[in-house]
Amino acid sequence: MTRFLIIISFLYFGIQHTYSQEETVSAIFENALNSKVAYENLRILCETTEGRISGSPAAAAAVEFTRQIMENMDIDSVYLQEMMVPNWKREGPEVARIISAELGNQDINVLALGLSVGTGPQGLSAEIVEILTLDELEHHGRKGLENKIVFFNRPVDQSHYNTFEGYSGAVDQRFHGPAMAAEYGAAAAVIRSITTADHDYPHTGVTRFREDGKNIPALAVSPHGADILETWLKADPELKLFLRSNANQLPDVVSYNVIGEIRGSVYPDQIITVGGHLDAWDNSQGAHDDGAGCMQSVDVLRIFLELGIQPKRTIRAVMFMDEEISQRGGRKYAEEANRKNEKHYFAIESDRGAFTPRGFSIDASDERIADIRELKSYFEPYGIHGIFKGSSGVDISFLRNYYDMPLAGLVTDSQRYFDLHHSANDTFDMINRREMQLGSAAMASLIYLLDHLDILQE
Amino acid sequence: MTRFLIIISFLYFGIQHTYSQEETVSAIFENALNSKVAYENLRILCETTEGRISGSPAAAAAVEFTRQIMENMDIDSVYLQEMMVPNWKREGPEVARIISAELGNQDINVLALGLSVGTGPQGLSAEIVEILTLDELEHHGRKGLENKIVFFNRPVDQSHYNTFEGYSGAVDQRFHGPAMAAEYGAAAAVIRSITTADHDYPHTGVTRFREDGKNIPALAVSPHGADILETWLKADPELKLFLRSNANQLPDVVSYNVIGEIRGSVYPDQIITVGGHLDAWDNSQGAHDDGAGCMQSVDVLRIFLELGIQPKRTIRAVMFMDEEISQRGGRKYAEEANRKNEKHYFAIESDRGAFTPRGFSIDASDERIADIRELKSYFEPYGIHGIFKGSSGVDISFLRNYYDMPLAGLVTDSQRYFDLHHSANDTFDMINRREMQLGSAAMASLIYLLDHLDILQE
Numbered sequence: 001m002t003r004f005l006i007i008i009s010f011l012y013f014g015i016q017h018t019y020s021q022e023e024t025v026s027a028i029f030e031n032a033l034n035s036k037v038a039y040e041n042l043r044i045l046c047e048t049t050e051g052r053i054s055g056s057p058a059a060a061a062a063v064e065f066t067r068q069i070m071e072n073m074d075i076d077s078v079y080l081q082e083m084m085v086p087n088w089k090r091e092g093p094e095v096a097r098i099i100s101a102e103l104g105n106q107d108i109n110v111l112a113l114g115l116s117v118g119t120g121p122q123g124l125s126a127e128i129v130e131i132l133t134l135d136e137l138e139h140h141g142r143k144g145l146e147n148k149i150v151f152f153n154r155p156v157d158q159s160h161y162n163t164f165e166g167y168s169g170a171v172d173q174r175f176h177g178p179a180m181a182a183e184y185g186a187a188a189a190v191i192r193s194i195t196t197a198d199h200d201y202p203h204t205g206v207t208r209f210r211e212d213g214k215n216i217p218a219l220a221v222s223p224h225g226a227d228i229l230e231t232w233l234k235a236d237p238e239l240k241l242f243l244r245s246n247a248n249q250l251p252d253v254v255s256y257n258v259i260g261e262i263r264g265s266v267y268p269d270q271i272i273t274v275g276g277h278l279d280a281w282d283n284s285q286g287a288h289d290d291g292a293g294c295m296q297s298v299d300v301l302r303i304f305l306e307l308g309i310q311p312k313r314t315i316r317a318v319m320f321m322d323e324e325i326s327q328r329g330g331r332k333y334a335e336e337a338n339r340k341n342e343k344h345y346f347a348i349e350s351d352r353g354a355f356t357p358r359g360f361s362i363d364a365s366d367e368r369i370a371d372i373r374e375l376k377s378y379f380e381p382y383g384i385h386g387i388f389k390g391s392s393g394v395d396i397s398f399l400r401n402y403y404d405m406p407l408a409g410l411v412t413d414s415q416r417y418f419d420l421h422h423s424a425n426d427t428f429d430m431i432n433r434r435e436m437q438l439g440s441a442a443m444a445s446l447i448y449l450l451d452h453l454d455i456l457q458e
Numbered sequence: 459m460t461r462f463l464i465i466i467s468f469l470y471f472g473i474q475h476t477y478s479q480e481e482t483v484s485a486i487f488e489n490a491l492n493s494k495v496a497y498e499n500l501r502i503l504c505e506t507t508e509g510r511i512s513g514s515p516a517a518a519a520a521v522e523f524t525r526q527i528m529e530n531m532d533i534d535s536v537y538l539q540e541m542m543v544p545n546w547k548r549e550g551p552e553v554a555r556i557i558s559a560e561l562g563n564q565d566i567n568v569l570a571l572g573l574s575v576g577t578g579p580q581g582l583s584a585e586i587v588e589i590l591t592l593d594e595l596e597h598h599g600r601k602g603l604e605n606k607i608v609f610f611n612r613p614v615d616q617s618h619y620n621t622f623e624g625y626s627g628a629v630d631q632r633f634h635g636p637a638m639a640a641e642y643g644a645a646a647a648v649i650r651s652i653t654t655a656d657h658d659y660p661h662t663g664v665t666r667f668r669e670d671g672k673n674i675p676a677l678a679v680s681p682h683g684a685d686i687l688e689t690w691l692k693a694d695p696e697l698k699l700f701l702r703s704n705a706n707q708l709p710d711v712v713s714y715n716v717i718g719e720i721r722g723s724v725y726p727d728q729i730i731t732v733g734g735h736l737d738a739w740d741n742s743q744g745a746h747d748d749g750a751g752c753m754q755s756v757d758v759l760r761i762f763l764e765l766g767i768q769p770k771r772t773i774r775a776v777m778f779m780d781e782e783i784s785q786r787g788g789r790k791y792a793e794e795a796n797r798k799n800e801k802h803y804f805a806i807e808s809d810r811g812a813f814t815p816r817g818f819s820i821d822a823s824d825e826r827i828a829d830i831r832e833l834k835s836y837f838e839p840y841g842i843h844g845i846f847k848g849s850s851g852v853d854i855s856f857l858r859n860y861y862d863m864p865l866a867g868l869v870t871d872s873q874r875y876f877d878l879h880h881s882a883n884d885t886f887d888m889i890n891r892r893e894m895q896l897g898s899a900a901m902a903s904l905i906y907l908l909d910h911l912d913i914l915q916e
Contacts, residue, residue, distance in 0.1 A: 030617040036656075158892070159488040161840050196892065198494075356814070356871050358841060382619050383816060383871070385843045413814050413841070413871065415892040434616070434654065434873040 021452065024309065025378050025445045031303055032441035038299035039433040041069055042292055046285035046428035053114075053282040054322035055087030055253045062278050063256050066294060066319050070260035075301055077263075080256035083332040085322040087253045088115055090282055091246040094219060096190065098232055099125065100239035106232065108225030110190065111202035111283055112245045113174060114325055115209040116218040119188065123244030124217070126187045130233055134172055137180055146185035149241050152177045153192045153230060155223075156418065163196050163414040164352075167421075170194045171205070178218035179208040188217040188243050192226035197419040200224040204281055205422045206325055209249075217245050257329045258319040262301055264451075266312035271337070272447055273316050273347035274300045277323035277330075277395055284426045288417065292354030292436050294319045296410075299440035300447060311451050313345050320395035323351070330395035338402040346450050348408040348443055349393025353421075354436035355412035359386025360446060363397070364406035368456065372406065375449050384442055386411060406456060408446070410439055479910065482767065483836050483903045489761055490899035496757035497891040499527055500750055504743035504886035511572075511740040512780035513545030513711045520736050521714050524752060524777050528718035533759055535721075538714035541790040543780040545711050546573055548740055549704040552677060554648065556690055557583065558697035564690065566683030568648065569660035569741055570703045571632060572783055573667040574676040577646065581702030582675070584645045588691055592630055595638055604643035607699050610635045611650045611688055613681075614876065621654055621872040622810075625879075628652045629663070636676035637666040646675040646701050650684035655877040658682040662739055663880045664783055667707075675703050715787045716777040720759055722909075724770035729795070730905055731774050731805035732758045735781035735788075735853055742884045746875065750812030750894050752777045754868075757898035758905060769909050771803050778853035781809070788853035796860040804908050806866040806901055807851025811879075812894035813870035817844025818904060821855070822864035826914065830864065833907050842900055844869060864914060866904070868897055 045065060052058035063080065070078040096110040112118070126147055129140060132154045137145065152173035156166040171194050178189035193203035202220040209215060221229065232239055258278065264270060276293020280286020297317040304311060320329035337344060348360070359379075362369050366389070373387045391397070392407035399407060412435075420426040450456055503523060510516035521538065528536040554568040570576070584605055587598060590612045595603065610631035614624040629652050636647035651661035660678040667673060679687065690697055716736065722728060734751020738744020755775040762769060778787035795802060806818070817837075820827050824847070831845045849855070850865035857865060870893075878884040908914055 029619060033616045033619070158491045161487060161491070161896070163892070198891075356873055380843075383843075385838075385841075415814055415896070416890050419890070432874050432877070433656075434621070438619070438873070 021449060022378065024448060027307055028303055028444045028448065029382055029441040031306055032299070032437040032444070033434060035437060036433065037302060038295040038440060039431070039436060042287065042295040042431065043428050045291045045295065046287050050285045051282040052278065052280050052286060054085040054255060054279045054325050056282065059255060059279055059321065063258055066258045066278060069298060070317070073260070073301060074305060075260050075262050078260045080258055081332055081336060082254060082256055083328050084252040085255040085328045086325045087250040088325060089248050089250060094245040095123065095243065096219065096221065097242040098229060098239055099242055100232060100236045102236040103232055103239070106228060108228055109200050109202050109222040110219040110225065111204045112247050113178065113204055113218045113220060114206040115249070116178065116207055116247055117215045118246035119217045119244050121246065123242055124187055125240045125242040127238065128233055128241055130230070134176060134180060137184060142184045145181060147187050149188045149190060149243065150177070150181040150186045151190050151229060153226060155192060156194060156196055158196060163418045166196065167194055167418050174205050174220065175208055178216055179210050182210060182214045182216045186216055190219050190221050190241065193220045193223055195223060195418050195421065195423070198223055201423040201425045203421060203423040204283060217243060219243065219245060255321045257321055257333055260298065260301060260317045262304055262311060262315045264313040265310045268314050270313040270343045270345040271316055272313050272345050272451060273318055273396060274443055274447060275318035275320055275395055276350050278319040279322050279324050281324060281422050283424050284422065285428055287426050287428045287431050288353040289421055289426055290323070290351045292431060293350035296350050296354065296436065296440040296443060300444045303440065303444045309448060313451050315447060323395050327394060327398070330398045334398035334401055337399065344399060344403045344405050346405055346447070346456055347392070347396040347399055348410060348446065349396045350410040350439055350443060351393045352410065352412045352414065353417040354431055354439055355416060356435045357384050357410055357412050357439045357442040359384055359388065359411040361388060361390030361392065361409040361411050362406055363390070363392045363400065368406050371455050378445060378449060379442065382438065382442065410443055412439060479907060480836065482906060485765055486761055486902045486906065487840055487899040489765055490757065490895040490902070491892060493895060494891065495760060496753040496898060497889070497894060500745065500753040500889060501886050503749045503753065504745050508743045509740040510736065510738050510744060512543040512713060512737045512783050514740065517713060517737055517779065521716055524716045524736060527756060528775070531718070531759060532763060533718050533720050536718045538716055539790055539794060540712060540714055541786050542710040543713040543786045544783045545708040546783060547706050547708060552703040553581065553701065554677065554679065554683070555700040556687060556697055557700055558690060558694045560694040561690055564686060566686055567658050567660050567680040568677040568683065569662045570705050571636065571662055571676045571678060572664035573707070574636065574665055574705055575673045576704035577675045577702050579704065581700055582645055583698045583700040585696065586691055586699055588688065592634060592638060595642060600642045603639060605645050607646045607648060607701065608635070608639040608644045609648050609687060611684060613650060614652060614654055616654060621876045624654065625652055625876050632663050632678065633666055636674055637668050640668060640672045640674045644674055648677050648679050648699070651678045651681055653681060653876050653879065653881070656681055659881040659883045661879060661881040662741060675701060677701065677703060713779045715779055715791055718756065718759060718775045720762055720769060720773045722771035723768045726772050728771040728801045728803040729774055730771050730803050730909060731776055731854060732901055732905060733776035733778055733853055734808050736777040737780050737782050739782060739880050741882050742880065743886055745884050745886045745889050746811040747879055747884055748781065748809045750889060751808035754808050754812065754894065754898040754901060758902045761898065761902045767906060771909050773905060781852050785852060785856070788856045792856035792859055795857065802857060802861045802863050803914055804864055804905070805854040805857055806868060806904065807854045808868040808897055808901060809851045810868065810870045810872065811875040812889055812897055813874060814893045815842050815868055815870050815897045815900040817842055817846065817869040819846060819848030819850065819867040819869050820864055821848070821850045821858065826864050829913055836903060836907060837900065840896065840900065868901055870897060
């Protein structure tokens, strides 16, 4: 505990007058903006554990790398939390070829959806039924869809300022579309990538797996590929699409959440969680989604250590495993907390991309949110204006099964997120160090204030 | 004027109740977020008029391209405003080579500063004096600096949330440093690039030209190059730097501001200006600085046209020439306005990069700013929270010589701007379409509200 003797000068002065919280928040932001630690660790994570989907060797490497990062910090404990995770494996590359007697052949870029099944090595080819809303499936019925490939082609509505609204309005196609099309006997499903970008990267993501086994191949098409398919279909409605993909669900394997703790000085049994998810899509470096959230969470611990801020409560940085497929890490973390009768004071997750922070989305009662909103003047100097009711983060949301404390999500500028989300475009070079560090500082500041001022104490 | 017959439905409904302004602002943002026009025009501007510093053929091409864009719109008039502009020409590439008897030789990346003189074809080589503040020049004096190369090595302070504060705290080195070092007989000056980035691009910019002719070669060093020079100097303070650069100030040439207007329906003699600057550094595509500001300004006209919003006052989109060297375009525009006894109601400039808009910086009396701040609820849904007193834009600021109406600058998220400002890194692929379009929408909305509600009417 020698580190706590290194109390920096502003805290001494802070004791003398009433502005110490503001000065501490200012020191947190200044420290974060001058640090390259999390950014350089993210570079290594991205470059050495690319494609770290749950069950993969890259995911195991990511577990070990983040464990080592925290082992090398002067924190109180670092440990792994074991669970079984799914082990879905793509065997790429996939092929999608438009075959038109009128127009010739044209390959388009596709990527199998998570949990999807393959076509087999021979592939399949079938005519296309283009659909914009899931309702249209019923309209076409089995007669119209049997042995056809359903092309879900509704783009993200760009009208919304918040791109998560556009995404939410389109992602039903990816998640429910294939399983619903299968019900009508469709041969396969291809989905226009759920993205705001206009490029040739397909964007994958998980699709609903039918437990009854009636699953069909399901692939995301790049925006450019979807434009081509749409245009060609207008010219030749009889064209066929040849698809070949292979993917398997292998038996579950062991994996881990990676956890590091600074023990609280006053209420060590009260836990504050800050986390991100360590897994990423198999086609991606997972820089924004969500390597950055993990490195920001570790950075919260680094900031507390470097500034000598001794938390009253225990702060845990958690790298959750398997957010993308079946959220076993988040479930396990909550179950273990409950099993051990842990007390949880607050949790926050960063999983909206490492862009400039704009606010906190809080899952809590209106009263609690009003309490937290009292802190807004601390954040406004850093362009953070939104403290509002909303969802927190997928991984920490399972704590709600057992606890009623506030859960929060770091809200960041959403304009660029769905340009890269779940695509090969989500690379380290798309990260801006300062934007990422502002996110670390925002979470560290909120945790510091809620802890130091006992705002959520019952 | 047929376009004004195409009034879209929300305006009809708007007449029926009191929320028409909010609905119009909403329609402006929705239109902008769905449009690719300005973005695609910016792509062409960047790719075909790269390096369009005032006086260059590329600048002439940019004048013609933007004139044609506006000629092809259904606006009331498009015209050029002629003036003479400086014609400083780099003859690159420059060479900077560290020569150390101890360590060997090492080239570092440099770029001559705007208005700087060259070394001549033989180059020059001299010992280095590293300096962090301009005050140190006097401390070293002529004895310490004569025939030496002064290395201004103070980095941008990253502690500030607003990177313009960090930039402002360092740019004295680039602007005043060489001219001051010349006073002490220095042979040349090299300046650590004024940037937040950690990369190998040098960032140029204008330096003060001494009218007495005692100018010395002055070059920006990339951050990596500055790190190398700093490190090598510690190991070998006797090392020399060889510099070779060539640049000339040729006679002034004719160039133009490019102006497009929609005539006002009620007060056509009252002018609202929206602008950016068309010139860019000779090493750069000038995407964020300031091609985007130009294309956003034209986009304000497009939005008014497409939504059938008829302004009461005349709206002018102005692409100013020669912001980077001597602001002849801004000066000319203001002089002509005064000479013609024009009435000016409001002006806004976009020249802080096409990032997500965060507010408006307004040069006006406190009372006027308070009036404008009354509009803030229109902007908050789009993450725009700051309406504050501050500088507007370099080009429009010359209007202040003759007018006292409010001048505004579009304030955008500043985190990434100085990573690319004045460097070869300021390319079209660094532009996010949605972020750019939010800027167009923010300016169009503010102009619409100030005009429609007569907020600034005397």
